[in-house]
Amino acid sequence: xxxxxxxxxxxxxxxxxxxxxxxxxxxxxxxxxxxxxxxxxxxxxxxxxxxxxxxxxxxxxx
Numbered sequence: 001x002x003x004x005x006x007x008x009x010x011x012x013x014x015x016x017x018x019x020x021x022x023x024x025x026x027x028x029x030x031x032x033x034x035x036x037x038x039x040x041x042x043x044x045x046x047x048x049x050x051x052x053x054x055x056x057x058x059x060x061x062x
Contacts, residue, residue, distance in 0.1 A: 011035035
């Protein structure tokens with residue numbers, strides 16, 4: 001678990017700087033995927049999923 005949280009922090013930091021520098025490369029896409037992959041295996045996955053469901057339900061359907 002400690003390694004996963006460390007990897008989430010590392011990939012999140014790298015992704016932040018890549019997005020801030022507008023660097024849209026295959027490497028940036030890989031970093032984004034790895035960030036999401038490791039984030040999904042932490043304790044933050046449940047609240048993030050709950051938030052996403054709440055946002056989807058808040059959007060009115062036509």
